[in-house]
Amino acid sequence: MNMQMESVLPNGFVLEKAQNMMHGTYRGITFLIVPMEAENQYHVQIYAEVEKNPNKDTFLRSFSSIGQKYPFVHHTSYNGSDMVSVYVVSGGQDDKANLMAAIAAAASECEMYEIHNCCAHCKNVVPLHAAAVDNAPLLICDSCFSQMMNRTGSTAARKENPLPGIIGAVLGVLIGSALWIAIAQIGFIAGIAGLAIVFCGMKGYEVLGGKLSKKGIVICIILSCLVILGAEFVSLAIAVYREMNKMYELTFTEALSWMPEVIQRPQTIVIIVKDLVVGYLLTIWASFAKLKSVWHQVGEVPAQHHIVRF
Ligand SMILES: [Zn+2]
Structure with a gap:
């Protein structure tokens, strides 16, 4: 009716x-x-x-x-x-x-x-x-x-500043990588940590850069791949340090300085490659859908609310 x-x-x-x-x-x-x-x-x-x-x-x-x-x-x-x-x-x-x-x-x-x-x-x-x-x-x-x-006016007018954005992204992925390292300590490689790295990066880019663009997302993905590599290296150094510390007194810096030699050993290479392959795959799996939707969102003009006052 x-x-x-x-x-x-x-x-x-x-x-x-x-x-x-x-x-x-x-x-x-x-x-x-x-x-x-x-x-x-x-x-x-x-x-x-x-x-x-x-x-x-x-x-x-x-x-x-x-x-x-x-x-x-x-x-x-x-x-x-x-x-x-x-x-x-x-x-x-x-x-x-x-x-x-x-x-x-x-x-x-x-x-x-x-x-x-x-x-x-x-x-x-x-x-x-x-x-x-x-x-x-x-x-x-x-x-x-x-x-x-x-x-409604200000979201449309917000400008992107790439340089502070990149600094924000670097800080973001570093924060996210702390989670990766922490989870690695309990013996896991978690896609969720990879997701956290990518998203902390994008948040950092958005906060310091004013606005996240497609270019910003690509920068964050590249930075995330690099930082995952770094996080894997640090996780391994922590593992070496813990293992060696059972036998000798040593500092973490010493453990780190041994790393270039340690990573050349065939058995370490196998561990690193396996961790990284699994880590990257899990990260892609965990972040793909979310990244896809963010990618589409940033291309769009921000939603304008239609406000009428009578
Ligand atoms: Zn009011």
């Missing part, structure tokens, strides 16, 4: 055709009304500061009694943070009168318990505007509205 919004518009309310919603203020309370075609109901919403109100429990109990008082009210609800709702069944020519009765009942409950409208974002009780973000109606204050507008 197609719910006719024009004919049910409560007196003094405004219909926003493009967003398919109604809004208006009754006795100081601003209401948003959204038709729910599938349920054949109107969702009457009040963004309200309920949580900090000392009468919260009594108010909610009293508010829910609206459902018992009026047969056309399907039910009432509270979302647990900032919205009380009345669901009005759509039944034909009485819809307008029913909506107005529900609004009057809800407004007097709010009045009685000193419940006021609040901003859907910051929850502050300040002057508010009805608005729609990506066609979802809400009540919003001036400062949250301008913040939202700035945010």
Whole structure:
């Protein structure tokens, strides 16, 4: 059934055709009304500061009694943070009168318990505007509205700085490699650590470079391959150090200085090659899907939210 919004518009309310919603203020309370075609109901919403109100429990109990008082009210609800709702069944020519009765009942409950409208974002009780973000109606204050507008503008304007980005990526992969080395100490090669290296790198690039691009992702992948090689070498040095330390007193630097000789031994080469092959394969396996989605995301223009204030 197609719910006719024009004919049910409560007196003094405004219909926003493009967003398919109604809004208006009754006795100081601003209401948003959204038709729910599938349920054949109107969702009457009040963004309200309920949580900090000392009468919260009594108010909610009293508010829910609206459902018992009026047969056309399907039910009432509270979302647990900032919205009380009345669901009005759509039944034909009485819809307008029913909506107005529900609004009057809800407004007097709010009045009685000193419940006021609040901003859907910051929850502050300040002057508010009805608005729609990506066609979802809400009540919003001036400062949250301008913040939202700035945010959508600023993500689009963010510039990429490759050099700080690369520095960030290097720091990131080094942090990630610590996990690789730690896991290697308990005898595992974990693809998840490879994933951590790649992603710490990309995060580092994004934080210091301002924006992650496809070029940035390629740099991070190359850096990750190199750092995995380095992490494998360090893990091996730690293993040698532990093994040798059982027999001799030696420092980790000494163990490191032996490494060029150690890695030339055939049995070590076998271990290194096996670790690296398994390590790289696991890393590719763990990161492939995620990398693919990030790769596609960075190519796109950042999603623009469509914000309208009424
Ligand atoms: Zn706000």
